[in-house]
Amino acid sequence: MSDPREIGRPSGSLAAPDGILPAGTYEPEVLPAGLTRAPVGVNALATEHLIVNMGPQHPSTHGVLRVLIELDGEEVKAGEASVGYLHRGIEKLAESRRYSAVGTLMDRGDYISGIHNEMAFALAAEKLIDVEAPRRANWLRSLMAEINRIASHLVWYGPMGLDTGAMGPFLYAMRDREVLLDILEDVTGQRMMFNYVRPGGVLADITPAAEKKIRVFLETFDQYLDEHIEILAGNEIFQARMRGIGVIDRERAVGFALTGANLRASGLSFDVRKDRPYAAYSELDFSIPVAQEGDCFARFMVRMEEMRQSVRMIRQCIDGLPEGEFTAKVPKVLRPPAGEAYGAVESPRGELGVHLISDGSDTPYRMRYRPPALYALQVGESLLPGVLLADAVVILGSTDIVLGEIDR
Amino acid sequence: MAIDKLTGEHSLLFIRSEQLFDTARRKSLWYMAFGIACCAIEGLMSASGPRFDFDRHGVFFRASPRQADVMIVAGTVNLKMAETVKMLYDQMPEPKWVVSMGACANTGGPFREYPNVVLGVDKIVPVDVYIPGCPPRPEAVQYGFLQLMEKIKAQTEVRLAARRDSN
Amino acid sequence: MPYDRIVLTVLLVLGAVFVAATLATSWLLSPKKPSPEKAETYECGAEPIGPPWVQFKAGYYVYALLYVIFDIETVFLYPWAVTFSQRGVGWFIFVEMVIFVAILLGGLVYAWKEGALTWR
Amino acid sequence: MLPDVTVTRRILDGVGITASVEEVAILGVVCRVSAEQARTALRAFRDSDLAFTFMVDLFGVDTGEAIDVVYHLRSLARDEELFVKAEHAYDSALTSVWKVFPAAHFPERECAELFGLKLADHPNPQRLLTTDGVPPLLRKSVRLRGPEEVRNR
Numbered sequence: 001m002s003d004p005r006e007i008g009r010p011s012g013s014l015a016a017p018d019g020i021l022p023a024g025t026y027e028p029e030v031l032p033a034g035l036t037r038a039p040v041g042v043n044a045l046a047t048e049h050l051i052v053n054m055g056p057q058h059p060s061t062h063g064v065l066r067v068l069i070e071l072d073g074e075e076v077k078a079g080e081a082s083v084g085y086l087h088r089g090i091e092k093l094a095e096s097r098r099y100s101a102v103g104t105l106m107d108r109g110d111y112i113s114g115i116h117n118e119m120a121f122a123l124a125a126e127k128l129i130d131v132e133a134p135r136r137a138n139w140l141r142s143l144m145a146e147i148n149r150i151a152s153h154l155v156w157y158g159p160m161g162l163d164t165g166a167m168g169p170f171l172y173a174m175r176d177r178e179v180l181l182d183i184l185e186d187v188t189g190q191r192m193m194f195n196y197v198r199p200g201g202v203l204a205d206i207t208p209a210a211e212k213k214i215r216v217f218l219e220t221f222d223q224y225l226d227e228h229i230e231i232l233a234g235n236e237i238f239q240a241r242m243r244g245i246g247v248i249d250r251e252r253a254v255g256f257a258l259t260g261a262n263l264r265a266s267g268l269s270f271d272v273r274k275d276r277p278y279a280a281y282s283e284l285d286f287s288i289p290v291a292q293e294g295d296c297f298a299r300f301m302v303r304m305e306e307m308r309q310s311v312r313m314i315r316q317c318i319d320g321l322p323e324g325e326f327t328a329k330v331p332k333v334l335r336p337p338a339g340e341a342y343g344a345v346e347s348p349r350g351e352l353g354v355h356l357i358s359d360g361s362d363t364p365y366r367m368r369y370r371p372p373a374l375y376a377l378q379v380g381e382s383l384l385p386g387v388l389l390a391d392a393v394v395i396l397g398s399t400d401i402v403l404g405e406i407d408r
Numbered sequence: 409m410a411i412d413k414l415t416g417e418h419s420l421l422f423i424r425s426e427q428l429f430d431t432a433r434r435k436s437l438w439y440m441a442f443g444i445a446c447c448a449i450e451g452l453m454s455a456s457g458p459r460f461d462f463d464r465h466g467v468f469f470r471a472s473p474r475q476a477d478v479m480i481v482a483g484t485v486n487l488k489m490a491e492t493v494k495m496l497y498d499q500m501p502e503p504k505w506v507v508s509m510g511a512c513a514n515t516g517g518p519f520r521e522y523p524n525v526v527l528g529v530d531k532i533v534p535v536d537v538y539i540p541g542c543p544p545r546p547e548a549v550q551y552g553f554l555q556l557m558e559k560i561k562a563q564t565e566v567r568l569a570a571r572r573d574s575n
Numbered sequence: 576m577p578y579d580r581i582v583l584t585v586l587l588v589l590g591a592v593f594v595a596a597t598l599a600t601s602w603l604l605s606p607k608k609p610s611p612e613k614a615e616t617y618e619c620g621a622e623p624i625g626p627p628w629v630q631f632k633a634g635y636y637v638y639a640l641l642y643v644i645f646d647i648e649t650v651f652l653y654p655w656a657v658t659f660s661q662r663g664v665g666w667f668i669f670v671e672m673v674i675f676v677a678i679l680l681g682g683l684v685y686a687w688k689e690g691a692l693t694w695r
Numbered sequence: 696m697l698p699d700v701t702v703t704r705r706i707l708d709g710v711g712i713t714a715s716v717e718e719v720a721i722l723g724v725v726c727r728v729s730a731e732q733a734r735t736a737l738r739a740f741r742d743s744d745l746a747f748t749f750m751v752d753l754f755g756v757d758t759g760e761a762i763d764v765v766y767h768l769r770s771l772a773r774d775e776e777l778f779v780k781a782e783h784a785y786d787s788a789l790t791s792v793w794k795v796f797p798a799a800h801f802p803e804r805e806c807a808e809l810f811g812l813k814l815a816d817h818p819n820p821q822r823l824l825t826t827d828g829v830p831p832l833l834r835k836s837v838r839l840r841g842p843e844e845v846r847n848r
Contacts, residue, residue, distance in 0.1 A: 083824065084822070084823060084825060084826075087825060093839070096839060127721050128721065252797075254748050254771065255748075255798065256798045257750050257751060257752075270771060275774060339720055339721055339722075340719065340721065340722045341721045341722060342767070351751070353751065353752060353767075355752070355754065366756045366757070368752065368754040368756075370752045374801055375798055378797075378800055382797075407824055
């Protein structure tokens with residue numbers, strides 16, 4: 001029997017020694033940058049690295065993300081994210097859609113928080129045609145956005161429990177999310193692809209049935225939220241898995257252009273709702289949760305606290321909903337004058353911006369969709385070297401990435 | 409089946425057993441958690457969540473294709489994803505079925521004009537049940553699975569009828 | 576044959592038959608359609624990169640070894656615990672078992688100090 | 696909210712770049728630079744007292760005769776925003792500003808791939824979103840599929 005190490009060594013050509021491995025599974029000649037195979041000529045105790053695909057179909061990559069991980073036993077030596085498995089050309093298709101129809105494309109960008117996407121596009125379009133949405137429309141927008149934010153945070157919170165090995169929180173999260181989806185469906189008519197926020201205002205007014213459901217939700221959710229925090233955050237195994245893992249310091253956060261809860265967990269309190277107020281956020285009183293450590297647990301607690309603030313805002317929106325029109329007089333086919341505008345929104349994943357360039361025709365000339373999750377993935381990828389494999393999963397989960405937004 | 413080697417492919421003895429096995433297969437269709445896009449959140453997460461509970465139909469998600477009977481293609485399949493879909497389909501053990509969920513997987517959906525999107529997953533793998541909608545409601549996904557169970561039962565009848573005529 | 580011998584043989588026979596029966600049924604009844612694509616290693620739907628037969632980290636092997644040692648120790652504890660109360664002179668047997676466990680614990684402490692249990 | 700135009704022009708002159716800096720109607724202050732000077736301009740803005748340390752976004756626009764790569768900068772300290780546009784000819788090279796703003800790693804790969812530019816001194820110059828052989832899709836010259844092609848799929 002020849003030396004077993006010899007069998008595994010790639011012998012120049014891609015052909016495998018007979019019978020051990022079918023030819024196809026050998027490594028392609030060009031390795032992705034950043035991944036280096038272990039040095040050839042292994043001395044007695046040194047270990048060779050194994051390149052593993054945490055591939056497109058993986059329960060804990062929150063979508064079709066493929067991460068090539070170079071493993072030395074349990075320790076990740078290098079990692080490279082390969083995206084593009086859900087690239088559907090939202091920006092290119094928007095160039096051939098009318099302004100009222102681009103909202104449907106934006107819903108399917110970050111498919112968990114559709115209201116925020118539509119609002120980003122609506123704000124940019126309104127800046128171009130210089131129309132201000134009426135006050136009631138702005139309050140309805142903030143109300144729906146905060147409901148959508150809690151639903152989106154719950155979709156992040158459930159799998160966060162799964163990533164750290166807790167099956168229970170996922171079911172609690174889905175139970176509360178169904179209540180929110182019912183409210184969204186009553187008002188907008190759809191559970192996920194709302195097409196509710198249009199340039200100039202919103203689609204429809206809030207129905208009394210939805211208002212009653214919101215009040216019922218407000219009474220119970222605070223207690224549920226404490227229950228969520230106690231179940232997961234109080235658990236010391238969860239804390240051991242999250243505290244001190246994936247620390248992002250302030251310079252790395254700014255350098256990698258992080259936004260949203262990821263940035264606020266590293267100590268910088270930049271929030272589009274406070275620094276660039278839109279919709280009704282200037283009239284609502286809410287605080288921005290900021291943590292200093294910048295590790296996975298800080299990101300977790302910042303998002304849980306954001307849900308509590310959203311409940312506070314929903315209560316204010318419901319009680320103080322002003323009277324009046326819910327949409328401004330806007331022509332059915334928008335033809336904004338030639339120009340450029342940038343509209344930004346605080347989506348659950350960060351600052352979601354739409355840079356709209358119009359040339360006077362009824363379809364946008366160019367629409368750039370700023371994906372906050374793409375920058376979160378970049379930081380996640382840069383944190384991988386030197387981390388245990390189980391922690392790599394937790395880091396990617398804690399940055400709350402959605403592949404629909406990264407691939408657009 | 410291997411036992412058929414002992415008693416011949418069309419043996420009369422095992423007609424009843426095939427129906428028995430298909431009933432067992434119908435009542436426990438395990439799908440491969442293969443969510444690509446928005447349909448995954450609606451069809452896999454919400455449908456298997458506590459409210460629209462999929463488990464009552466015996467439908468449960470499995471992470472790997474080795475233990476899955478059904479492959480749900482929930483989302484848009486683009487050129488980069490096509491090889492993965494084909495590879496995963498090949499790696500599933502027989503008997504296997506494919507459910508194409510959502511307008512994107514059926515025929516390209518709202519992104520059909522984009523050259524990078526494959527116009528429907530049936531260009532890559534044979535599809536048994538198409539579920540319309542963008543995204544289809546969780547009830548629609550469960551109705552799609554019930555139709556798949558009917559289809560499995562119907563396939564067995566067709567095979568048995570063919571066998572009865574041939575003898 | 577004395578009564579307990581019969582019980583033991585029946586137990587062994589039943590175990591063997593049960594295992595053989597389940598394996599045989601699944602081999603007989605499951606449809607077999609092998610194909611080269613199906614034989615590929617499943618790596619999340621992507622092409623596996625690099626040969627899997629690499630010189631792997633020894634940590635896993637040491638973990639498994641420690642587990643096997645303590646597994647056998649518990650196997651020895653069972654008969655001792657069952658017969659412990661029936662015998663007259665309990666003390667002697669108790670001290671003997673404590674020595675046995677102590678020796679194994681010595682091994683564990685050595686492994687722990689050598690860093691066999693840490694992952695890095 | 697808007698940086699002072701004369702201060703911006705002074706920073707650029709300090710680095711030896713004569714570029715047009717003007718205030719566009721809705722957008723804000725836009726500074727046009729040539730492709731080669733893009734990196735030095737960005738480094739100057741980042742290290743200047745205006746402190747544009749946060750790169751919000753990087754994307755391309757096909758303006759018919761060339762490709763405008765737009766760098767959207769933000770100064771967290773002074774809460775100001777600035778757009779730097781660098782004009783690149785078709786199929787020219789996009790020099791990476793990865794050392795100035797690490798956030799530009801992925802967007803540059805995507806912009807180069809969807810607009811058909813080549814990547815110069817980039818840590819991982821591979822395609823980000825599409826597979827090899829897919830044309831530069833965001834260019835105006837690449838058409839979408841027609842209705843009949845979609846109908847008889």
